[in-house]
Amino acid sequence: MKTWVYIDHFKGEAVPASWETIGAAKSLGSDVTAVILGTGVDALAKAAFEYGADEVVLADNSALEDFRVEAYANALSPLVTDAAPGLLLFPTTSRGRELAGMVAIDLNTGVLVDVIAMELDGDKVVATRPIYAGKLLQKTVCNASPQIITVRGRIFAKPEAEPGRSGTLTKVDVNVGDAPTTVEGYGESTGGVSLADAGVIVSGGRGVSNNPNLTPPDGMSDDEAEVWRAQQGFALITDLAGVLNAAVGASRAAVDANYIPYANQVGQTGKVVSPDLYIANGISGAIQHLAGMRNSKVIVAINKDPDAPIFKMARYGVVGDLHEIVPALTVAMKAKLGK
Ligand SMILES: Cc1cc2nc3c(=O)[nH]c(=O)nc-3n(C[C@H](O)[C@H](O)[C@H](O)COP(=O)(O)OP(=O)(O)OC[C@H]3O[C@@H](n4cnc5c(N)ncnc54)[C@H](O)[C@@H]3O)c2cc1C
Numbered sequence: 280m281k282t283w284v285y286i287d288h289f290k291g292e293a294v295p296a297s298w299e300t301i302g303a304a305k306s307l308g309s310d311v312t313a314v315i316l317g318t319g320v321d322a323l324a325k326a327a328f329e330y331g332a333d334e335v336v337l338a339d340n341s342a343l344e345d346f347r348v349e350a351y352a353n354a355l356s357p358l359v360t361d362a363a364p365g366l367l368l369f370p371t372t373s374r375g376r377e378l379a380g381m382v383a384i385d386l387n388t389g390v391l392v393d394v395i396a397m398e399l400d401g402d403k404v405v406a407t408r409p410i411y412a413g414k415l416l417q418k419t420v421c422n423a424s425p426q427i428i429t430v431r432g433r434i435f436a437k438p439e440a441e442p443g444r445s446g447t448l449t450k451v452d453v454n455v456g457d458a459p460t461t462v463e464g465y466g467e468s469t470g471g472v473s474l475a476d477a478g479v480i481v482s483g484g485r486g487v488s489n490n491p492n493l494t495p496p497d498g499m500s501d502d503e504a505e506v507w508r509a510q511q512g513f514a515l516i517t518d519l520a521g522v523l524n525a526a527v528g529a530s531r532a533a534v535d536a537n538y539i540p541y542a543n544q545v546g547q548t549g550k551v552v553s554p555d556l557y558i559a560n561g562i563s564g565a566i567q568h569l570a571g572m573r574n575s576k577v578i579v580a581i582n583k584d585p586d587a588p589i590f591k592m593a594r595y596g597v598v599g600d601l602h603e604i605v606p607a608l609t610v611a612m613k614a615k616l617g618k
Contacts (some may be wrong), residue, residue, distance in 0.1 A: 280365040280402055282309035283336075283425075285355070286327055287375045289346070291320050295476050296370035296432035298330040303435035304368055305331050307399055312336055312364065316354050316453070318344040324448055331438040334447045336362070342455040345462035348377045354453035356385035364425050365402055371429040371551075372475065379429050388423035393551065395434045395574070404428065412547050412570035432475050433553040434574070471517075472526040474543065479556045480575070481520040482528035482545060483601075484568075486561020486582065487512030488538060490602045509538035515605045516560060522612045528552065528572075530562045546571035560601045564589025581605065 282304045286297045304311045312334040313327035324335040338354050359367055359382065367382070369375035371393045383390040395416075396407035403420050406428055410417045421427065474480060488509035495504035513527070520527045528545040529538065545552055547570040557575035562568060564580070564587055572578070573592060580593035581601045590596040597604055612618075 280307065280309050280399070280404075281312070281363070282307065282366040282368065283312045283314050283359065283362065283364040284332070285367070285369045285375065285378065286313050286315045286323055287370050287372050288315075288317060288320065288323060291317060291323060293323055293326060294370060294372055294432075295437060296372060296375075296430075298326075298437045298440075299432060299435045300368050300370045300430050301327070301331045302438045303397065303430045304366070305438060306435065307366075307397060307404065309366065310334075312362070314338075314355065314358065316340075316343050316351055325445075326440075328445045328448075329440040329442060331441075331444075332446060334449065336449050336451055338451050338453040340453055340455055342458070343453075346374050347458045347460050347462065348374075348381050349460065350455045350458035351378050352381040352385055353456040353458065356382050358451060358453065359386060359425060366404060367425045367427045369427070369429045371431045375429050379427050383427050386425065386427075388425060388427055389421040390427040390429065391419050391421055392429045394428050394430050397428070397430075409570075409574075412566050413573050414566070431551065431553065431574075471520070472524065474526045474528055474545065474550045474552055477526035477552065477554050479520075479523045479525035479558075480528045480545070480552055480554045480572070481516050481523065481525045481558045481560070482530065482562060482572075483509075483513055483516045483533055483539070483560045484530035484562030485532040485536065486601060487516065487533060488536070489561065490600075492602070506537055509533065509536065512561070512602065513539055515602065515609070519558070519605055519609045519612065522609055522616065522618055523556075525556075525558075526554075528557075530565075530568050544571075559589050559593070560605060562589055563587050564592060 310333045313332035315337045369379045391406045394406040495507045529543040534544045547567040553574040555576045558579045578593045579595045580589040581597045585598045
């Protein structure tokens, strides 16, 4: 089936899930056309070929310098209409989801989001996606054309890059039209490793603040003292994450209590992640948290309550106080990794 893959990028730097999406298309036996929109993005075309694209359609336009969903949809929808691929894939990033939805409206078709497996049934893609906070897997087919699917990151293998591989590059003109938004600037919300791309995530929950041995500075209210304790606890988590080159995650309880920004939240109303290793510290394992991390390959739970539900999900469990265990783990990992 003729398949187009949208390459999501920020200022010319592709998100790794874009290359995984080429891998997902290849797993269906499709010839892949990568579609790239932006300004000064020729290098992305070269990379797309190296990651397995057979063709690249590239629209370089100064109005596409910043991602604005209306402008990108105005550019992409007519290209898709003209080429009429049977399948259009996006990585499930926030930009990818937004653009997929708008293009689906333009083309009067459906969109299946956050898909974790695909198989062909004739010219239809049977897509598997988690529903009910990941409790059930649903198999769905889109009966309109093109079938639009966003695929979850870190589920499909990223193809091995083949340096020097090339294919057919088609540069196209697009009419971006009137887009009602302008981007005035960017601010970095958090540093460190991005949760979506992380191979290892070290997460903290409400238990991170539970260290009665710490005496807060004089004059703090109870609420301030709790946040202060949590900050000391998250410093332990960040240390371990630093040694493991990991991203820092959090439960919603930790976010709601202002221990850590929302950008770090994992779960049903936070980020959905699929790392190789997820270390949950002081997190009980509520279903809404599990919805965000149950696809992690290996889960380690550190919790002082032996009956905490997270242990049912974890491959390895440590019952004890995270404030003792996490620093010990950091020391052990430093030694093991020679850091
Ligand atoms: C609509 C909706 C959406 C939601 N979305 C999300 C979401 O996206 N993500 C999410 O995480 N939650 C979400 N929630 C909230 C969820 O239901 C839980 O309330 C939340 O996950 C609990 O966070 P927690 O595990 O950190 O806190 P708790 O449930 O309070 O658990 C704290 C854990 O820490 C342990 N602990 C305490 N002290 C220590 C210590 N010193 N050492 C080791 N362990 C210790 C305790 O034994 C306990 O298991 C949502 C809820 C609703 C209703």
